Amino acid sequence: MNRITQLFHIQYPIIQAGMIWASGWKLASAVSNAGGLGLIGAGSMYPDTLREHIRKCRQATDKPFGVNIPLLYPDINQLIDIVIEEKVPVVFTSAGNPKTWTPVLKAAGITVVHVVSSAFFAAKSEAAGVDAVVAEGFEAGGHNGREETTTMVLIPAVCEQVKIPVIAAGGIGSGKAMTAAFALGAEGVQIGSRFVATPEASSHQQFKQAILDAKEGDTMLTMKKLTPVRLLKNSFFQRVKEAEDIGADPESLKTLLGRARAKAGMFEGNMEEGELEIGQVSALIHTLKPAGEIVEDIWDEFNETIRRLNR
Incomplete structure (x- = not known):
């Protein structure tokens, strides 16, 4: 147990990123069922579609799951209303200022995490009241930080800056990479690209x-x-x-x-x-694998790497 598994009430500190066009209820529920935290990616969904995915996810898993909401979404208030109405336990916000919506989500009893690309924005997010931050390095897919700070440099910088738990993201697709992130001070990892190469991902x-x-x-x-x-x-x-x-x-x-x-x-x-x-x-991903197997493989390799280093 660490602060991340306690915060989300999950078995492993492994979070599947809420990626557009990939992260529907099938992927999120598969990761949550395997002991990680699955996220539904709301950025590519109309409000009614999001509600449908939340309800299907709840039918497919009795474990905690969350929703990723990009704060630049045009009808963001509708998405916020839906996650509150549907009693989603965890919301990850990204691409915007967390100051506006964090108090609203927290008042509804939701655990809030914000994605950042710099130590400066991590401090701002902590001041806004988020429960944890995802520090996402330059290696990550999709929308990224202008600073081009790599994960190896970003994680220790963010860990120095904030007291809340830090989740590492960007270039992490294996247990070995997860071990490196923990060595730098992270207490969890968020993994995107590896989970796109799964049967459960909704991408083409x-x-x-x-x-x-x-x-x-x-x-x-x-x-x-x-x-x-x-x-x-x-x-x-x-x-x-x-x-x-x-x-x-x-x-x-x-x-x-x-x-x-x-x-x-x-x-x-x-x-x-x-x-x-x-x-x-993506250059290190060579197989299409069920999401649950990926969670288990990463966790096993993480533990084996720590044992090997201790030897």
Whole structure:
């Protein structure tokens, strides 16, 4: 037991990230049933869809689970109302200022965690009253910090800055990486990319295959003038890179991005024109595995690595 397992009432301090177009009720319930904390990714859901996923998740597991809410979501008040009405025990917030909604969620008895990319924002989050922070390094997939601080540097910096528990994220897909995160001061890990390569993830089979095929250097952080995002390289990525190389302004990049591009790539399987958000750790993912097996494998390898180091 540590502060993270106690905070969420879970067996293992392993959290599945709430990723858009991947983290529906099937994935969240599978991870929670295996002893970790599963998160439903609300960022790609209409309010009614979120309510449906929460209810299905509750039918599929009697263990705690949570919802990830990006604070930049246009109808955020509707999502907040739903998680309160449905009595979701845990909410992870990201991509925005936690000051506005943390007191509202806490007043409803919800445990609140905020995702940060710097020690400065970790301190701000602690001051806003969150129960824990996820410190997410530059290696992570999807939306990322402008500072480009790697997990290895970020975790000890955040641990020095705050007294609340720190969950490490970014580049973690194995028990060995989890051991390294704990050595740096983390008390839990949040894992995204590894859980996309599961039968339970709602993302498209072709996207899952692209992750298995990914090699070192196949992802890159881009669109820094808008919101920095790590993408798997494809035709769309190349066009963004070319635009950035000639100094495209934010408006031009917004036009190039268009609408529903992440859905087209990750959910509908358009491998050339879609936005394919995945982390650097994709280069180390070679098998499609059930989510429950991944939780067990990571936990076993974590313990075996500690034993090996002690020897």
